[in-house]
Amino acid sequence: xxxxxxxxxxxxxxxxxxxxxxxxxxxxxxxxxxxxxxxxxxxxxxxxxxxxxxxxxxxxxxxxxxxxxxxxxxxxxxxxxxxxxxxxxxxxxxxxxxxxxxxxxxxxxxxxxxxxxxxxxxxxxxxxxxxxxxxxxxxxxxxxxxxxxxxxxxxxxxxxxxxxxxxxxxxxxxxxxxxxxxxxxxxxxxxxxxxxxxxxxxxxxxxxxxxxxxxxxxxxxxxxxxxxxxxxxxxxxxx
Numbered sequence: 001x002x003x004x005x006x007x008x009x010x011x012x013x014x015x016x017x018x019x020x021x022x023x024x025x026x027x028x029x030x031x032x033x034x035x036x037x038x039x040x041x042x043x044x045x046x047x048x049x050x051x052x053x054x055x056x057x058x059x060x061x062x063x064x065x066x067x068x069x070x071x072x073x074x075x076x077x078x079x080x081x082x083x084x085x086x087x088x089x090x091x092x093x094x095x096x097x098x099x100x101x102x103x104x105x106x107x108x109x110x111x112x113x114x115x116x117x118x119x120x121x122x123x124x125x126x127x128x129x130x131x132x133x134x135x136x137x138x139x140x141x142x143x144x145x146x147x148x149x150x151x152x153x154x155x156x157x158x159x160x161x162x163x164x165x166x167x168x169x170x171x172x173x174x175x176x177x178x179x180x181x182x183x184x185x186x187x188x189x190x191x192x193x194x195x196x197x198x199x200x201x202x203x204x205x206x207x208x209x210x211x212x213x214x215x216x217x218x219x220x221x222x223x224x225x226x227x228x229x230x231x232x233x234x235x236x237x238x239x
Contacts, residue, residue, distance in 0.1 A: 004224055005151060007099055009038060010191030010217040012198040016046045016161070017208035023050025024159050024214035025058045028232070032068045034101040038216055039065070042093040042159040044135075046212055057082060057092055057134075071096045071109040075142035079111065079134035091133040094142070095157050097216060099149075106153065106218065108145040114163035117156040117176045120147065124180040153220045154184050156197060161211030166204040174204060191233075193217040 015022035023043040030036055039061050043053035060081055064074045075094055082092065096109040108116065112129040119125070130143035147153060165174060183196055194217035201213060 006223045008190035010194035012194040013214035021051040022212040024212045025054035029062045035099045037098040040095040082135035091135040093133045104149045106147045113160045119154040119184040126176045151222045155218045158215045161213040165201040190217040190219045
């Protein structure tokens with residue numbers, strides 16, 4: 001990677017109100033060919049059953065990524081596994097966000113119900129979900145977006161609890177374009193971008209999320225350290 005580019009990833013997630021476990025799972029895995037993949041899976045429903053499902057599927061997807069399998073094939077194989085063993089009766093959403101240092105691209109592979117929000121060269125885009133959840137139909141395929149790595153690129157992907165927030169009070173869907181205009185291009189670290197979207201949704205749900213919530217933020221900015229250092233962090237609040 002060029003010395004002038006810093007890649008940041010931030011994750012923020014919480015469970016449905018009055019639920020002890022989140023059905024959303026987010027994992028970070030190092031790619032054997034160089035780079036990283038963030039896998040985000042939202043298991044159908046909520047609580048322990050959804051968590052068990054999302055962990056099962058994330059284990060399958062992460063193992064394939066570690067073996068060097070391409071993301072599109074990972075998504076199809078994970079779908080085939082779920083469809084074969086649950087016979088189209090159970091679904092899940094799957095997002096793979098890959099930082100490919102060999103091709104110097106960001107690859108976003110999705111089987112999702114929610115749009116994603118991104119800023120490319122200063123232009124804010126709300127990209128709709130083009131491929132539905134895995135597990136329902138035999139021939140489900142993922143949608144794949146590949147973007148060159150460049151300073152200023154910012155991406156937010158999230159589970160459907162974010163997109164469906166406010167439904168309990170008949171509030172219209174969150175205005176992602178307005179959120180992007182207010183937060184993208186301001187120099188916020190990726191973690192603060194993820195936190196800001198989660199906080200906005202918590203307000204819409206009056207502090208009682210109607211579904212499990214997970215947000216993954218990625219940003220690329222200019223800057224370097226010498227020697228180059230990779231850092232990861234984790235913060236969990238225990239009740």
